[in-house]
Amino acid sequence: xxxxxxxxxxxxxxxxxxxxxxxxxxxxxxxxxxxxxxxxxxxxxxxxxxxxxxxxxxxxxxxxxxxxxxxxxxxxxxxxxxxxxxxxxxxxxxxxxxxxxxxxxxxxxxxxxxxxxxxxxxxxxxxxxxxxxxxxxxxxxxxxxxxxxxxxxxxxxxxxxxxxxxxxxxxxxxxxxxxxxxxxxxxxxxxxxxxxxxxxxxxxxxxxxxxxxxxxxxxxxxxxxxxxxxxxxxxxxxxxxxxxxxxxxxxxxxxxxxxxxxxxxxxxxxxxxxxxxxxxxxxxxxxxxxxxxxxxxxxxxxxxxxxxxxxxxxxxxxxxxxxxxxxxxxxxxxxxxxxxxxxxxxxxxxxxxxxxxxxxxxxxxxxxxxxxxxxxxxxxxxxxxxxxxxxxxxx
Amino acid sequence: xxxxxxxxxxxxxxxxxxxxxxxxxxxxxxxxxxxxxxxxxxxxxxxxxxxxxxxxxxxxxxxxxxxxxxxxxxxxxxxxxxxxxxxxxxxxxxxxxxxxxxxxxxxxxxxxxxxxxxxxxxxxxxxxxxxxxxxxxxxxxxxxxxxxxxxxxxxxxxxxxxxxxxxxxxxxxxxxxxxxxxxxxxxxxxxxxxxxxxxxxxxxxxxxxxxxxxxxxxxxxxxxxxxxxxxxxxxxxxxxxxxxxxxxxxxxxxxxxxxxxxxxxxxxxxxxxxxxxxxxxxxxxxxxxxxxxxxxxxxxxxxxxxxxxxxxxxxxxxxxxxxxxxxxxxxxxxxxxxxxxxxxxxxxxxxxxxxxxxxxxx
Ligand code: FES
Numbered sequence: 027x028x029x030x031x032x033x034x035x036x037x038x039x040x041x042x043x044x045x046x047x048x049x050x051x052x053x054x055x056x057x058x059x060x061x062x063x064x065x066x067x068x069x070x071x072x073x074x075x076x077x078x079x080x081x082x083x084x085x086x087x088x089x090x091x092x093x094x095x096x097x098x099x100x101x102x103x104x105x106x107x108x109x110x111x112x113x114x115x116x117x118x119x120x121x122x123x124x125x126x127x128x129x130x131x132x133x134x135x136x137x138x139x140x141x142x143x144x145x146x147x148x149x150x151x152x153x154x155x156x157x158x159x160x161x162x163x164x165x166x167x168x169x170x171x172x173x174x175x176x177x178x179x180x181x182x183x184x185x186x187x188x189x190x191x192x193x194x195x196x197x198x199x200x201x202x203x204x205x206x207x208x209x210x211x212x213x214x215x216x217x218x219x220x221x222x223x224x225x226x227x228x229x230x231x232x233x234x235x236x237x238x239x240x241x242x243x244x245x246x247x248x249x250x251x252x253x254x255x256x257x258x259x260x261x262x263x264x265x266x267x268x269x270x271x272x273x274x275x276x277x278x279x280x281x282x283x284x285x286x287x288x289x290x291x292x293x294x295x296x297x298x299x300x301x302x303x304x305x306x307x308x309x310x311x312x313x314x315x316x317x318x319x320x321x322x323x324x325x326x327x328x329x330x331x332x333x334x335x336x337x338x339x340x341x342x343x344x345x346x347x348x349x350x351x352x353x354x355x356x357x358x359x360x361x362x363x364x365x366x367x368x369x370x371x372x373x374x375x376x377x378x379x380x381x382x383x384x385x386x387x388x389x390x391x392x393x394x395x396x397x398x399x400x401x402x403x404x405x406x407x408x409x410x411x412x413x414x415x416x417x418x419x420x421x
Numbered sequence: 422x423x424x425x426x427x428x429x430x431x432x433x434x435x436x437x438x439x440x441x442x443x444x445x446x447x448x449x450x451x452x453x454x455x456x457x458x459x460x461x462x463x464x465x466x467x468x469x470x471x472x473x474x475x476x477x478x479x480x481x482x483x484x485x486x487x488x489x490x491x492x493x494x495x496x497x498x499x500x501x502x503x504x505x506x507x508x509x510x511x512x513x514x515x516x517x518x519x520x521x522x523x524x525x526x527x528x529x530x531x532x533x534x535x536x537x538x539x540x541x542x543x544x545x546x547x548x549x550x551x552x553x554x555x556x557x558x559x560x561x562x563x564x565x566x567x568x569x570x571x572x573x574x575x576x577x578x579x580x581x582x583x584x585x586x587x588x589x590x591x592x593x594x595x596x597x598x599x600x601x602x603x604x605x606x607x608x609x610x611x612x613x614x615x616x617x618x619x620x621x622x623x624x625x626x627x628x629x630x631x632x633x634x635x636x637x638x639x640x641x642x643x644x645x646x647x648x649x650x651x652x653x654x655x656x657x658x659x660x661x662x663x664x665x666x667x668x669x670x671x672x673x674x675x676x677x678x679x680x681x682x683x684x685x686x687x688x689x690x691x692x693x694x695x696x697x698x699x700x701x702x703x704x705x706x707x708x709x710x711x712x713x714x715x716x717x718x719x720x721x722x723x724x725x726x727x728x729x730x731x732x733x734x735x736x737x738x739x740x741x742x743x744x745x746x747x748x749x750x751x752x753x754x755x756x757x758x759x760x761x762x763x764x765x766x767x768x769x770x771x772x773x774x775x776x777x778x779x780x781x782x783x
Contacts, residue, residue, distance in 0.1 A: 066508035077452055124730035127510040129742070130451075130464055132732060134783060137446035153708040236445045244443050335730070 034285070034306055034358055046355055047298025050332060053347055057336050061125050068339045069123055069131060072113055072319070079106035083263070084245060090255035100259040104266035105320070110139050111271055112322025113338060119144055120152060121335040140267075141204035141237055143229040150207035156334050160279060160307035161287045167279065168286060170195065170202055171211055174378045176286040181381040188379035192372075199268035204230055270320075273368055278327035280374055281309040281367040283360035304331035305352070310345070310361035317364070318342065328359065450488075458553045459487030465556040467502075469548055470527055475614045479533040479580065480545045481518060485526055486556055492528070494521045494559035496591040497584040497660070497687075500530065501557030501734055501742070504540065504548070510555065511540045512734030512742055516584035516662075516687075517559065518615075520591050531614060533580040560739070563660065563687035565592075570658040573601040574651055576642075576671055578663025582614050584687055585662060589622065598626045602651045606634040606642050606663070641667065644674035655680055662687040698753040698776040705729040706783030714775045720752065721770040729783065731770060738772035745770055750779020 035043075083103030089095035115138030117123070123131045137144045150166065158164035162178055169175040172195060174185045195202050208226055212218045241264065246257040278284075285306045295303070308327040318325045318341075326341035329348055336344070352359040361367075377385045440449035450461035459466055467484040474480050484502075486492075494500075499516040515530040534545040565573075565588050575585045582605060592598045607613035613633065623631035632650050634642055647654050661671050661684060668686050675684045698716035705711075705724050714723040721743055724731045734742030738756055744767040751762035753776040754769070760776050761768055770781070 062507040062509075064508075066505070074455060077447075077455055081452060121730045124732075126505075126508055127512075127732065128505075129732060133730060134732060139446055149708060157708075233446075236442070239442055240445050244439075 035302060037356060042355060043298045043302065044296070046351065046357075047296070047301050049351055050298075050301050050348075053344060054333055054336065057333070057340050057344065058125075061337060065337045065339060066126055069337070072109070073131070076106055076109045076114055079103075079109065087245070087256050087259050088249055090249060090259050091252040096255055096259050100262050100266075103260065103263035107139060107263055107267040108270050108320055111267055112274065112324065113319055115139070115144075116322045116324075117338045119148055122337045124335070139237070140200040141230070141234050142200065142206065143233045146207035146226060146229065147203070152334070156331065158292070159304055159331060160285065161289055161292060161303075163289055164292070166206065166209065166211075170206065171209075172202070173375060175280055175374065177378065177382050177387060178286060178288065179378075181378075185379045188375050192375050196269050196272040197265055199272040200264065204234065274321040274324050276371045277311050277364065277367040278308055278324055278330075281311075281360060281362070281370040282374075283358055284309045301332055302357070304328070305348075305357065305359070307331070308360070309367060310359075311364045311367045312361055313364055325364075328361075457487075459485075461487060462489035465489050465558060467528075467554050467556045469550050469552045469554060471550055472545075472548055475531055476533075476612055478545060479531060479614055481529050481531045482544060482548065483519075483527050483529045484554065484556070486528060490528075490556070490558075492521055492526075494528075495564040496521060496587040497564040498559040498561040498587075499563075499584065499739065500528070500559050501555075501739075502530065502544075503555030503557070503734065504544065504552075505554075506540075506543060512555075512557075513540050513544075514557075514735050514739045516561075516563075516587065518583045518586045518590075520587065520594055531580070531583045531586070533614075557734070557742070560741075561687065563662065563685055564588075565660070569599050571599050572653070572657040573599060574654055574657035574659040575601065575603045575605075576659060576661040576663070576667075577603065577605045578642075578667045579607060579612075580614070581662030581664075581687070585660065586615055586618075588660070589619075593622060593626075598622070598629045600628045602630045602632065602654075602657070604632045604634065604642065604650050606636050606667075609635050609637045644670045647671075647674065655683075657683070659684040660687075661685070698774045701750070701775040701778040703750075703775050703778070704748075704780040706781065709783060716753075716774050716776070718774065719755065719771055720768075720773050720775065720781065723775075724770065724781075731783070733771055736771045738769055741769060743769055743771045746782045748780040748782045751776040752779055 038046075079102055083099050083101075083106055086095055086099035086102060090099060115136065118131055118136040119133050119138070121133040124133055126132075129135055133148070138147075155165055155167045160168065162168060162176060169179070172191050173188055174181065208223065208230075209218060213223065241260040242257055245260060246253040249256045287303060287307065291299075291303065305328055308331045310328050311325045313325055323338035323341045324330060326345050329341040329344045330338070332348065333344065349359050351357075437449065443449075444452060448463050450463045454461035454463075454466075459468060465486060465488075467486040467490070469482055470485050471483040472480050473483065482502075494517055497516070499514045501512055501514045503510045503512045505511075515532055517528055518531040519525075519527070519529040532541050532544045534542040561584075563584050569592065575588075577585050585603070589598065589601075589603070592601075603619065605613065605619070610616065610633075613635075616633070619631050623629050630651075634650075636642075642650070651657070655678060659671075659675070661668055665688060668688060672681070672684060672686060675681050700714050700716035700718075702711055703714045703720060703723055705727060706729070709729060710727045712723060712727045714720070718726075721731055721733055721736065731745070732742050736743075738754075747761065747764060747766050747768050749764055751760050752768050752773040753760050755772045755774060761773070762776075765782075768781075
């Protein structure tokens with residue numbers, strides 16, 4: 027069993043692993059059975075709040091020539107965009123609200139206010155990242171193809187620039203995300219299907235065009251002589267959102283304690299082991315209710331990775347049970363205040379810009395293994411309900 | 422069908438285009454609906470104005486539709502209605518019983534509470550006036566041409582009266598019911614919807630015959646009894662709506678006489694035409710799960726079983742909520758037995774089964 031290699035799990039017997047899986051399945055069933063009016067009310071309230079914030083921001087910016095109005099409008103618009111991106115877009119596209127059978131709040135219809143087309147996100151994030159969480163060579167979210175985030179990744183002198191790349195990634199995060207599903211690495215190696223590439227580029231171009239027209243042409247033009255002020259306000263609101271989402275998302279998998287895996291761990295992985303990998307590969311942060319809402323409840327990243335499609339407003343309650351389970355089985359449950367988690371993430375980015383021999387490791391490393399990047403048809407297909415990975419997709 | 426108001430005026434259309442660019446990726450409606458839930462064209466909505474009891478277990482819902490509704494349905498068509506119960510939307514389709522008219526600004530459907538139908542029961546007994554519901558635009562070809570044929574026959578059982586009611590009321594409004602016979606079966610008089618209105622109609626028009634049949638006392642109307650209730654049935658264009666058993670018997674009867682062209686049938690229950698399809702491996706979306714599905718399990722059921730979240734409404738092939746594009750492979754429509762295999766073609770997952778390996782784009 028591959029998991030016996032992972033230090034944090036060496037004390038668990040196979041039976042215990044299965045028992046943990048069964049408990050987690052039970053938590054899922056309970057939540058599924060109890061979804062109802064209160065949950066719908068929550069998401070409707072949040073949607074209303076988000077749209078009011080956005081409208082208030084846009085209206086305030088009609089006075090963008092007046093600096094305090096510029097500031098207030100930008101702040102309102104920035105928070106609207108954060109809420110839209112995290113608690114609404116991210117979670118709706120995960121299918122968390124599909125149970126309502128409401129076509130307006132459904133993963134098949136939701137499109138978000140950023141440059142990546144929803145359809146591509148559902149592949150690169152919902153499928154690739156969530157199924158292959160933290161598996162080197164499989165999960166392109168490890169460093170987004172730009173940063174070296176694991177000691178198991180080979181060092182290259184380009185990595186020296188990591189702190190700079192990271193800052194740029196944070197500022198222009200939505201653009202990084204927009205290109206994510208293209209898989210630049212595959213394009214570079216000439217392995218990308220040109221038809222698919224063409225289709226994806228067209229989709230992105232379309233989306234980017236609409237988004238830019240709105241934020242950088244239409245709304246500025248509406249304010250007439252204050253075109254420039256409104257434009258900078260919109261630009262700033264997007265940057266605020268980018269920095270925030272980048273921070274929150276990086277805190278989900280890169281603080282100390284979140285482990286990366288190698289593809290051997292995937293072999294014969296059962297559903298219970300998949301759960302364990304999600305728990306050990308993710309990290310939470312704690313904070314108040316508002317912080318959790320503004321981060322799309324991703325402060326409960328562990329719970330989100332265990333149950334990506336359960337309604338986000340339930341994660342807080344689920345976390346109590348998961349924490350208890352971890353304590354009973356002596357499994358680490360990584361969490362801490364936001365600033366600490368973020369600090370650790372930055373430290374890792376800095377450290378790993380240098381070769382391994384120049385730095386010490388915080389947690390002991392998993393044994394180093396050869397790694398390669400895989401295309402869709404080389405990956406095992408989605409975990410089946412029985413918990414096994416069924417062969418390659420092409421079979 | 423005429424376009425909604427906003428599509429008809431080019432100035433409004435331009436304005437809407439502009440609005441759309443400013444609210445992308447949402448629609449202007451998403452903001453307007455915050456002010457008034459009826460101000461959205463994105464999903465048609467309506468407000469329940471009145472719930473009028475018809476019989477002990479049937480009621481007419483009078484609904485005021487919101488933006489985008491055109492009031493130009495053909496009498497005999499049905500609409501989809503989506504009602505939220507404990508956070509979840511449930512969809513069903515019902516024939517419109519009202520006349521297509523803008524003046525009243527309302528439409529009405531008549532719903533009979535079914536013993537096993539928890540939604541119909543909720544509609545009849547639990548819907549508060551003022552409730553906002555979702556609507557799906559009128560559909561269906563159980564309609565009467567204008568001008569109507571000279572001689573008509575309506576064969577109706579139970580709640581099958583609703584589309585026929587809409588047809589009769591429309592003809593009445595035009596002041597010209599042609600030579601028409603209505604054969605309407607219900608369990609007993611209390612169970613017969615619109616019975617007084619129909620009797621009055623029969624008094625007012627000498628050429629309109631209303632034949633009431635109470636099955637508790639007289640049993641079901643069989644096809645060979647048709648000669649007794651309407652001797653010249655074979656000269657008439659027929660519209661039949663009611664329980665599946667009754668419809669099967671009558672369509673067969675018409676077939677035997679080589680008169681299949683003369684009967685229009687409206688079915689509200691899915692008669693699964695047997696699983697003659699091959700079945701196969703079905704893949705639900707790129708990277709989605711792949712499962713083995715037999716030729717009798719609908720793709721909607723198979724997807725749900727595989728843990729895929731799929732939209733659905735009526736689950737019987739009339740509302741099109743469940744439509745998804747076919748990426749590759751072939752599927753068979755359970756109702757007609759027709760096979761579909763065009764990539765990109767929309768298929769109704771609730772009534773389609775796999776006819777070999779196929780992939781759905783989700
Ligand atoms: S669910 Fe209504 S047509 Fe399929």
